[in-house]
Amino acid sequence: MIRKQVTRQALDAWVDGLIAAGRVVGAQKKGGRYAFDDLRRAADLCLDYDVTILPPKKYFLPPKEDILRFSDGRYESVSDAAPFTLLGVHPYDMAAIAQMDKLFAQDNRDEHYLARREQATVVVCDIERMSPNIFAASVGTATAADGCDALITRVGRAYVIESHTAKGERLLAGLAGAPDADAVTLARREQLWEDNARLMSRRELRVEPRRLPRLLEDAYDHPVWEEKASQCFACGSCNLVCPTCYCFDVQDDVEWDPSRGVRRRVWDGCMLTDFATVAGKHNFRKNRADRYRHRYYRKGKYVPEKIGDFSCVGCGRCVSACVARIADPVEVYNRIAEVQ
Amino acid sequence: MGKPRVAIFDFACCEGCQLQIVNLEEEILGLLQVIEPVEWREAMSDKSETCDIALIEGSITRAEDAERVKRIRARAGVVVALGACATMGGVNKLKNNFDLHDVKTCVYGEAADMPHLDTMPAMAVSEVIPVDFAVPGCPMSKTEFTCIVRCLALGKTPVIPTFPVCVECKRNENVCRYEYNEVCLGTVTRAGCGAKCPTAGGWCFGCRGLVDDPNVNAARDVMEQYGKTMADLDDRLALFNSKRE
Ligand code: SF4
Ligand code: SF4
Numbered sequence: 001m002i003r004k005q006v007t008r009q010a011l012d013a014w015v016d017g018l019i020a021a022g023r024v025v026g027a028q029k030k031g032g033r034y035a036f037d038d039l040r041r042a043a044d045l046c047l048d049y050d051v052t053i054l055p056p057k058k059y060f061l062p063p064k065e066d067i068l069r070f071s072d073g074r075y076e077s078v079s080d081a082a083p084f085t086l087l088g089v090h091p092y093d094m095a096a097i098a099q100m101d102k103l104f105a106q107d108n109r110d111e112h113y114l115a116r117r118e119q120a121t122v123v124v125c126d127i128e129r130m131s132p133n134i135f136a137a138s139v140g141t142a143t144a145a146d147g148c149d150a151l152i153t154r155v156g157r158a159y160v161i162e163s164h165t166a167k168g169e170r171l172l173a174g175l176a177g178a179p180d181a182d183a184v185t186l187a188r189r190e191q192l193w194e195d196n197a198r199l200m201s202r203r204e205l206r207v208e209p210r211r212l213p214r215l216l217e218d219a220y221d222h223p224v225w226e227e228k229a230s231q232c233f234a235c236g237s238c239n240l241v242c243p244t245c246y247c248f249d250v251q252d253d254v255e256w257d258p259s260r261g262v263r264r265r266v267w268d269g270c271m272l273t274d275f276a277t278v279a280g281k282h283n284f285r286k287n288r289a290d291r292y293r294h295r296y297y298r299k300g301k302y303v304p305e306k307i308g309d310f311s312c313v314g315c316g317r318c319v320s321a322c323v324a325r326i327a328d329p330v331e332v333y334n335r336i337a338e339v340q
Numbered sequence: 341m342g343k344p345r346v347a348i349f350d351f352a353c354c355e356g357c358q359l360q361i362v363n364l365e366e367e368i369l370g371l372l373q374v375i376e377p378v379e380w381r382e383a384m385s386d387k388s389e390t391c392d393i394a395l396i397e398g399s400i401t402r403a404e405d406a407e408r409v410k411r412i413r414a415r416a417g418v419v420v421a422l423g424a425c426a427t428m429g430g431v432n433k434l435k436n437n438f439d440l441h442d443v444k445t446c447v448y449g450e451a452a453d454m455p456h457l458d459t460m461p462a463m464a465v466s467e468v469i470p471v472d473f474a475v476p477g478c479p480m481s482k483t484e485f486t487c488i489v490r491c492l493a494l495g496k497t498p499v500i501p502t503f504p505v506c507v508e509c510k511r512n513e514n515v516c517r518y519e520y521n522e523v524c525l526g527t528v529t530r531a532g533c534g535a536k537c538p539t540a541g542g543w544c545f546g547c548r549g550l551v552d553d554p555n556v557n558a559a560r561d562v563m564e565q566y567g568k569t570m571a572d573l574d575d576r577l578a579l580f581n582s583k584r585e
Binding site: 030031032033035053054058063064230231232233234235236237240241253254255256257258266267269272273274288320321323324325 | 367370371373374487490493494502503504506507509510511512513514515516518519520526527528551552553554555557558559561562565
């Protein structure tokens with residue numbers, strides 16, 4: 001493991017070096033908020049962002065992608081996976097990527113996702129600023145960075161940069177001349193992790209996530225579903241901004257010569273009216289409340305039963321994205337835990 | 341199977357949707373690979389007794405228009421409404437909010453009562469005849485139009501989004517207009533435009549009409565949460581979603 005300690009200036013020089021060598025994406029300002037985008041220079045990188053509008057899942061599962069091209073009765077799978085560095089992912093988003101890694105490698109392997117994932121070098125950065133609705137500390141994702149290739153932590157005016165994998169080590173090659181992190185700084189970093197693990201929550205989830213599958217089992221007819229869903233636009237914003245939501249729709253588009261065309265997949269969301277509509281126009285989750293409930297069951301029960309992880313990482317994006325202000329997992333799960 | 345014979349008709353509108361067909365430019369050659377135009381006032385002098393597909397632009401706002409569109413229905417296999425005016429009445433329905441005589445006087449002054457200016461409340465084509473498919477939008481989107489035409493030519497049922505514009509805003513990673521404390525109609529408006537207006541920095545005008553199952557009550561309730569009034573919402577809805585009649 002390489003563990004360096006650098007100034008912001010040295011960090012920027014390193015990042016500029018990475019940009020010169022290949023594709024680097026990082027959080028940047030966008031309309032008063034932040035978004036991951038291709039970096040043109042280190043000065044645009046915001047390591048002190050609170051939260052990005054969309055999670056970095058868009059680099060592994062793009063909003064729209066061609067997966068297959070067909071012509072004259074033949075077809076070929078297409079993939080645009082190419083090497084890139086994803087710089088400055090928050091720990092909760094890393095936790096979400098780690099969940100997707102498990103899910104997409106299970107059963108039918110999702111080669112498109114896995115190819116992009118394979119090509120990525122992911123650098124996590126510890127959270128410097130709390131977003132308005134974060135509750136990562138409540139679900140244990142405020143610091144853990146399992147699965148990342150390297151980790152950046154700001155400690156006072158210094159940055160500690162450490163590699164976790166061989167890919168990470170290669171990335172840190174440009175820092176060979178920088179000093180190793182000193183013991184005092186590392187001790188302060190420990191302290192910062194402890195603080196983040198305790199404090200990075202605007203609200204407190206008053207139920208242990210591992211109890212949720214059982215609690216939800218008995219909450220199928222809880223009044224909260226109808227009550228909240230009556231205000232729901234079925235707009236899917238809560239799904240689309242969620243780092244652990246990955247549902248997609250598959251559509252074919254033919255050219256004017258109908259023997260040629262593409263099959264593409266686009267983001268979908270279980271809150272949308274026709275998400276569960278199947279052949280014959282049968283919709284097995286026709287009511288808003290059914291769909292609203294499904295989202296909480298998926299995060300709190302179905303995914304945990306499949307991979308063992310609570311499928312909400314506490315980023316708070318859904319809370320902010322919901323115009324109707326009804327999408328808060330903390331509020332809903334606390335309600336369910338309350339009565340029982 | 342031969343190419344479907346297609347006729348294009350226009351009613352009260354700005355003809356912007358037909359212009360979108362013209363704007364296809366070299367893609368028109370592609371279009372002609374899959375359809376055979378048999379009547380199109382803007383582009384050809386031929387007329388046809390019957391057609392497989394009638395593409396209708398504009399809203400119905402005079403008694404003779406209603407009669408004409410019924411005749412079109414009778415001689416067409418499939419009827420497709422093009423654009424906001426045809427699919428929902430569009431901006432023409434703004435006049436339905438007022439007394440018709442006042443509206444005419446405002447525009448034509450003393451000539452308001454001339455018989456050729458006789459008018460009735462604006463209606464979508466579907467309010468007069470059964471319509472099989474709709475290409476919403478003001479103007480309609482070229483991509484959606486060509487996709488629907490290809491589907492029809494292949495004998496597939498065209499599908500347009502049933503979800504609101506928010507989905508496309510999220511796919512584009514736009515900052516939500518409500519975060520800027522603006523009233524945006526995207527929460528209840530049918531997507532398919534790619535969230536063009538919010539992506540360009542504006543709010544959604546609702547030109548594609550409401551989704552099939554809009555939560556208009558929720559749209560009203562949220563006004564209060566954002567320090568707005570119902571009048572703010574209704575003002576915005578009036579442009580494309582004025583009261584039906
Ligand atoms: S459910 Fe909400 S808070 Fe939880 S991970 Fe998804 S967007 Fe973040
Ligand atoms: S963001 Fe809010 S309004 Fe939209 S689907 Fe989710 S819960 Fe419903």
